[in-house]
Amino acid sequence: MKITFIGAAHEVTGSMTLLEVGDKKGLIDCGMEQGKDLFKNAELPVTAGEIDFVLLTHAHIDHSGNLPLLYKQGFRGNVFATEATCNLCDIMLQDCAHIQMQEAEWKTRKEMRKGNAAVEPIYDMEDVQGLLGTMIPCRYHEMIEVNDCVSIRFTDVGHLLGSACIEVWLTEDGQERKITFSGDLGNSNQPILRDPQTVEETEYLMMETTYGDRNHERVRTDYVSELAEIIQTTMDRGGNVVIPSFAIGRTQEMLYFIREIKNRGIVRGHDSFPVYVDSPLAVEATGIFLQCDLDFVDDEMAAIVRRGENPLVFPGLHTSVSTDESKAINADAEPKVIISASGMCDAGRIRHHLKHNLWRPECTVLFVGYQAEGTLGRILIDGIKKQVKLFDEDIEVRAEVRMLPGVSGHADQQGLLNWLLSIAEKPKMVFLNHGDPESCEAFRDKIRELGYEAFAPYSGTSFDLIRGEFDVVTEGIAIEKTEPEASKPRENPVFAALVQAGERLMAVIRDLKGSPNKELRAFERQVTKLAERLENYRNS
Numbered sequence: 286m287k288i289t290f291i292g293a294a295h296e297v298t299g300s301m302t303l304l305e306v307g308d309k310k311g312l313i314d315c316g317m318e319q320g321k322d323l324f325k326n327a328e329l330p331v332t333a334g335e336i337d338f339v340l341l342t343h344a345h346i347d348h349s350g351n352l353p354l355l356y357k358q359g360f361r362g363n364v365f366a367t368e369a370t371c372n373l374c375d376i377m378l379q380d381c382a383h384i385q386m387q388e389a390e391w392k393t394r395k396e397m398r399k400g401n402a403a404v405e406p407i408y409d410m411e412d413v414q415g416l417l418g419t420m421i422p423c424r425y426h427e428m429i430e431v432n433d434c435v436s437i438r439f440t441d442v443g444h445l446l447g448s449a450c451i452e453v454w455l456t457e458d459g460q461e462r463k464i465t466f467s468g469d470l471g472n473s474n475q476p477i478l479r480d481p482q483t484v485e486e487t488e489y490l491m492m493e494t495t496y497g498d499r500n501h502e503r504v505r506t507d508y509v510s511e512l513a514e515i516i517q518t519t520m521d522r523g524g525n526v527v528i529p530s531f532a533i534g535r536t537q538e539m540l541y542f543i544r545e546i547k548n549r550g551i552v553r554g555h556d557s558f559p560v561y562v563d564s565p566l567a568v569e570a571t572g573i574f575l576q577c578d579l580d581f582v583d584d585e586m587a588a589i590v591r592r593g594e595n596p597l598v599f600p601g602l603h604t605s606v607s608t609d610e611s612k613a614i615n616a617d618a619e620p621k622v623i624i625s626a627s628g629m630c631d632a633g634r635i636r637h638h639l640k641h642n643l644w645r646p647e648c649t650v651l652f653v654g655y656q657a658e659g660t661l662g663r664i665l666i667d668g669i670k671k672q673v674k675l676f677d678e679d680i681e682v683r684a685e686v687r688m689l690p691g692v693s694g695h696a697d698q699q700g701l702l703n704w705l706l707s708i709a710e711k712p713k714m715v716f717l718n719h720g721d722p723e724s725c726e727a728f729r730d731k732i733r734e735l736g737y738e739a740f741a742p743y744s745g746t747s748f749d750l751i752r753g754e755f756d757v758v759t760e761g762i763a764i765e766k767t768e769p770e771a772s773k774p775r776e777n778p779v780f781a782a783l784v785q786a787g788e789r790l791m792a793v794i795r796d797l798k799g800s801p802n803k804e805l806r807a808f809e810r811q812v813t814k815l816a817e818r819l820e821n822y823r824n825s
């Protein structure tokens with residue numbers, strides 16, 4: 286009976302842990318690595334076809350994104366997850382496959398030009414459909430028998446709709462052990478979701494440490510008043526409020542707040558201001574939030590639903606989907622709120638809305654989530670550029686850029702501590718994952734001071750749960766930090782060809798040195814003419 290730490294070991298993304306008990310093998314999460322990676326992951330020491338089951342904490346891609354790949358490679362067991370997680374995986378994994386396929390298509394075109402073979406997507410829609418067919422929707426608090434060695438129970442941790450920590454009871458040769466996986470832990474007092482709930486006891490614990498070394502600012506933000514003030518001042522100026530937002534989670538919170546603003550009538554003089562949700566994924570996700578069992582939402586949201594009201598829908602809400610409808614949003618001059626993805630402005634329809642609104646001083650761009658280094662969102666928040674490029678156009682940054690403070694989906698150090706301390710008896714060992722090295726190690730030291738046995742494993746480390754000892758302890762293999770993919774602009778191949786042609790021209794011109802002046806003058810006139818033509822084109 287042992288666990289082997291594979292992904293999100295000393296790093297934040299790519300969550301994956303292998304559990305071996307009796308003759309069964311299972312994974313806890315199977316996430317995709319995103320952004321820059323700090324450490325190389327060990328190879329999974331078993332093949333996909335040997336995995337009997339997967340326990341999934343929540344639908345975020347850094348926890349679920351490699352499940353279709355696991356299926357493609359031969360996994361045919363079941364994935365156990367809460368019902369809301371299953372529903373969110375349905376749209377998120379399809380979206381992810383769509384991105385993989387587009388990426389592969391783009392790379393294929395590039396490789397074919399070099400005479401190389403086509404590039405296969407990591408997985409496609411068929412793999413996603415196959416995987417979705419293996420998912421077993423579960424409820425919170427229910428004891429579920431996975432097989433004769435493993436029983437589990439999901440508990441709400443308020444991080445994303447359906448997110449859970451998973452208690453796991455293990456039996457091998459008459460010996461019993463218990464281990465709990467925290468998943469990502471949410472914040473208290475967030476809209477829509479419950480506060481993280483606790484587990485009573487556990488022998489072993491594996492917990493996340495995204496914010497293991499820091500605390501969120503303790504500002505009590507009244508989101509509704511703050512958002513209303515931003516909408517009021519922007520619309521009084523005749524501008525639009527553009528909100529780059531993650532399609533799932535943050536967008537629904539914004540709708541929840543705006544509904545309250547409209548209900549209380551606190552934006553004056555623009556009574557029926559329109560709100561556009563311009564992201565097909567966000568619209569689908571909103572449907573899932575509205576259809577889910579009330580077990581998955583907090584009391585406040587449940588009360589609204591029980592009164593027969595819709596917590597995410599209000600007069601003036603438009604959920605445009607087609608590209609034409611999306612374009613029409615900016616053609617009309619009425620002040621409006623536009624919510625669109627991606628949340629960090631590095632892709633998606635939001636870039637189109639930024640192109641139309643960023644140069645207008647009467648508009649506001651409102652950020653409502655974390656902006657990673659190198660993304661357009663971060664550049665705008667830092668205010669370091671007066672001009673940005675969108676669709677090959679230079680756009681002046683004249684709109685007001687604001688940030689709604691304190692919105693985070695992750696518990697901070699104090700939140701993590703509170704959750705750990707709520708487990709009455711100290712676990713025999715607390716394994717720390719899902720955090721940068723500084724973060725998981727700071728949290729490890731912090732709880733060791735409090736008398737906990739704690740360990741932050743690197744990928745490939747394994748621990749025997751019967752003997753209570755490490756089998757293998759690895760050191761991390763660091764990967765050189767690279768720029769996040771998103772910040773590298775993709776070079777247009779047609780433009781690159783033009784630059785190459787220009788350089789060839791210069792090279793030939795230099796070789797003409799010593800030729801008769803008559804010829805040189807004639808060539809000079811032709812080249813000047815061409816340069817003028819290009820200049821005229823650029824200035825047109």
Ligand SMILES: [Zn+2]
Pocket residue numbers: 343345444445469
């Ligand atoms: Zn998450």
Ligand SMILES: [Zn+2]
Pocket residue numbers: 297345347348469719
């Ligand atoms: Zn995560």
